[in-house]
Amino acid sequence: MSTKAGELQGVNFEFLVVDEYQDLNACDLRVLSLLAANGTAIFGVGDDEQSIYGFRMAAPEGILRFLADYPGAADYRLTLSHRCGSDIVRWARHVLESDPDRPAQVARLTTPKGAAAGETAFLSFKSQTAEARGVADLVQRLIEEEDDLAPSDILVMSRGDYNGQFSGPIKEELNSHGISVDDPSWVDQVVCEDENRRVLLLVRLLCNRKDSLAWRGLLHLRAKIGLTLIRAIYGRARRDGMTFADALIASRAEDFPEVGRGVATRASAYIDEVVAWLDAHEPPSRLDVATWGDWLRETFEDNALAQLSDDLDHLLAIADEAVDLSAELDRYISQIVVLAKDHAAASASGVRFMSMAMSKGLTVEASIIIGGEDGVIPNPRSDEAEERRLLYVAMTRARRFSYVTMAARRTGPTARSGAGIVQERRTATPFLRTGPVRVEQGHDYLARRWPPSAGRAGAA
Numbered sequence: 001m002s003t004k005a006g007e008l009q010g011v012n013f014e015f016l017v018v019d020e021y022q023d024l025n026a027c028d029l030r031v032l033s034l035l036a037a038n039g040t041a042i043f044g045v046g047d048d049e050q051s052i053y054g055f056r057m058a059a060p061e062g063i064l065r066f067l068a069d070y071p072g073a074a075d076y077r078l079t080l081s082h083r084c085g086s087d088i089v090r091w092a093r094h095v096l097e098s099d100p101d102r103p104a105q106v107a108r109l110t111t112p113k114g115a116a117a118g119e120t121a122f123l124s125f126k127s128q129t130a131e132a133r134g135v136a137d138l139v140q141r142l143i144e145e146e147d148d149l150a151p152s153d154i155l156v157m158s159r160g161d162y163n164g165q166f167s168g169p170i171k172e173e174l175n176s177h178g179i180s181v182d183d184p185s186w187v188d189q190v191v192c193e194d195e196n197r198r199v200l201l202l203v204r205l206l207c208n209r210k211d212s213l214a215w216r217g218l219l220h221l222r223a224k225i226g227l228t229l230i231r232a233i234y235g236r237a238r239r240d241g242m243t244f245a246d247a248l249i250a251s252r253a254e255d256f257p258e259v260g261r262g263v264a265t266r267a268s269a270y271i272d273e274v275v276a277w278l279d280a281h282e283p284p285s286r287l288d289v290a291t292w293g294d295w296l297r298e299t300f301e302d303n304a305l306a307q308l309s310d311d312l313d314h315l316l317a318i319a320d321e322a323v324d325l326s327a328e329l330d331r332y333i334s335q336i337v338v339l340a341k342d343h344a345a346a347s348a349s350g351v352r353f354m355s356m357a358m359s360k361g362l363t364v365e366a367s368i369i370i371g372g373e374d375g376v377i378p379n380p381r382s383d384e385a386e387e388r389r390l391l392y393v394a395m396t397r398a399r400r401f402s403y404v405t406m407a408a409r410r411t412g413p414t415a416r417s418g419a420g421i422v423q424e425r426r427t428a429t430p431f432l433r434t435g436p437v438r439v440e441q442g443h444d445y446l447a448r449r450w451p452p453s454a455g456r457a458g459a460a
Contacts, residue, residue, distance in 0.1 A: 013040045021046030021066070025057040033069065042070060049096055049109075052357055052390045054383055079107045081396070083363055085118015086111040087436070088402040092395035094435035095388050102385075118398070121449075122372065122432055123405045123442035128169065128414050131407045134442040135368055136173035139351055141450045142366055142401065143179065151179055151351045153365035157394050159356055159377050161185070165413035166371055167353045180350030184358070187340040190311040194221055198306040200333065203296065205274070206283050207330035212244035218274065219248075225267050232256045249275065277305055283329045291320040292332040315340045356394040366401035369394050371414070373406045377429040391431055404432060405442065 016035060018024070021044035024032070036042050048060035067073050081089050089111050096102060123138075125131040135156065142149050158166040171181045190196055198221055204214040219225050236255065237247035248271060253264040281299055293316035300308040308316075319336045322343075327335075345352070345362070356369065369391070371377065378387030395402055407414075408426055428439050 012038060015041045015043065017043045017045065019045050022048050022051040022060055022063045023053045023056075023058045024062050025059075026062075027057075029062050029069070036070060042073075049389055050360065050393050052360065052386055052393055054386045060389075077107050079110055081109050081111050082115075083399060084111070084396050084402070085116045085400060087120050088118040088396065088398060091120050091402065091435060091437050092392050095392045095395065095431045098431070098434065099385065099388055116400070119401045120437045121403050121445055122428065122437050122439045123403060123445055124408055124428070124439050125405065125442045126408050128407045128410045128412065130442070131370065131405055132169035132173045134446065135170050135370060135405055136177055136179070137446055138368065138403065138442075139174060139179060140177050141446065145450055149365055150349075152182070152348045155352045155354070155359060155362065155364040155367045155397060157354060157356045157359050157367065157369050157397075158371050159379060159390075161353075161355060163413070170370065171353065174351060181353060182344065182348035182350040183353040184341050184344035184348075185354065187315065187337055187344060190309075190315060190340075191337055193309070193311075195307060196309055196312045197221060199296075199300060199308055199312060200336075202274070202277070202306055203329070203333050205278055206281060207328075207333065209249075209275075209278055210243060210245045212248075215245050215248050219267065219270075222267070222270055225263060225270070226259075229256060229259045229263055229267050232259055274305065277303075291325065292323070292327075292329055293317060293320040318343045356390050359397050360393050362397050363399065364397055365399050366403075367394070367398035368403045368405060370405050371407075372404040372429050372432065373426040374429055375426070377431065388431055391429075404429075406439070 013035065016032075018032065023046070032042055044063060044066055046063045048063045051058060051060040051063070067075055084092070089109055093109055097108075123134065125134045139151075139154055139156075142154060143151060156167065156170060161167050164171070167183065171183075174181055191200065197217065201214045201217045201221075204211050205218075208214075216230060219230055220227070233248050233251060233256075234244060236242070236251065237244045240247065242250075251268070251271075253261065253268040256264045283295070293313075296316060297308060297313065300306060315336050318340050319332060322339045323332050323335055341358075352364070359367075369377075377391060378384055395404075406426065406428055409424070410426065427433075432439075
């Protein structure tokens with residue numbers, strides 16, 4: 001991108017509010033600095049202790065140096081939490097403050113005088129099966145014994161959940177209790193299916209046929225092409241000072257003898273086919289159909305390159321309800337996943353399941369973080385400081401009840417998660433081994449908190 005402020009002439013906002021400032025990466029911050037150089041006043045809103053998007057190169061330093069980046073700016077600190085009970089805030093704050101490398105902070109998060117304490121507990125179960133039963137029993141008792149607490153007021157979170165390895169057994173237990181569940185991750189599953197990815201990548205190329213990532217994705221999905229050719233195209237692009245897309249479109253089969261004639265020929269034919277399709281399906285500048293979804297349905301009807309699935313069609317219908325008809329196609333396609341997840345969250349009637357990272361921004365009455373063991377939290381392949389912030393974010397979703405659970409031993413798929421401590425005895429996450437809440441046996445807590453009545457058994 002350009003680094004010259006003069007090239008942003010004509011972009012003259014008087015005032016720009018930037019929410020979630022801590023999630024910006026260096027590129028985002030550079031754009032803001034160029035806008036500021038053109039006279040735009042930047043109002044940043046955020047919390048460095050909720051910076052959890054390292055995967056997109058975001059870091060808390062961006063918001064911490066705001067005053068240095070914008071000389072003369074003022075700093076207004078908001079330190080009162082009106083969401084969580086005081087005990088919940090105290091426990092979550094311990095996760096951050098126990099970091100020996102944590103820089104000194106001017107102010108710490110507190111709760112208003114007289115705020116309710118809330119309820120906290122760290123519950124250990126003997127196995128992943130016992131954990132699933134214990135979580136289901138905990139959810140059932142919260143619904144049955146606590147006033148005005150519905151299933152949708154309860155959020156179950158995990159650090160990761162590949163193929164439902166953590167959530168699956170708990171969902172089964174809840175279903176056996178007659179408690180419904182909702183999981184917005186179905187949206188990601190839809191867009192990650194190969195045929196749906198192919199559709200979305202083709203639409204991105206309709207918006208911009210120089211989109212290198214879209215081209216790379218299409219080649220990766222095409223059978224019998226493979227990474228060898230993709231790497232060869234990257235090599236030519238670097239050598240000739242071109243983008244991947246330009247190198248790909250300009251290439252012919254004979255340009256890549258190192259990948260084999262068959263692969264290069266198939267790739268060249270496929271690229272020509274996609275380019276011909278793009279030429280024949282230029283999106284209208286103004287909609288002459290009811291919605292973009294309608295236009296895409298017509299465009300992909302009997303399409304040899306990709307087919308629109310029923311599930312993706314459902315996502316388009318959700319987007320059609322929310323996106324203004326004046327929006328360009330690129331904006332429409334960029335909003336599909338976000339709008340579908342928002343729709344799933346707003347329409348949830350059962351216990352909600354999601355990753356800890358996805359929970360950011362939510363407020364619920366009760367939250368349960370599962371898999372609270374060393375080797376799972378923190379993820380051993382991730383930055384430890386960010387893992388602390390991620391746990392802090394997850395723990396502060398709840399107003400009244402904040403729980404963490406763990407299994408002393410795991411077998412099966414969850415035993416290989418994180419550090420992969422297969423069948424060995426597990427210990428609590430190091431982030432919570434000390435602090436105001438100590439680990440206790442889950443069945444003991446449940447029996448004490450809600451003494452068993454006739455006809456109701458305690459958790460295993």
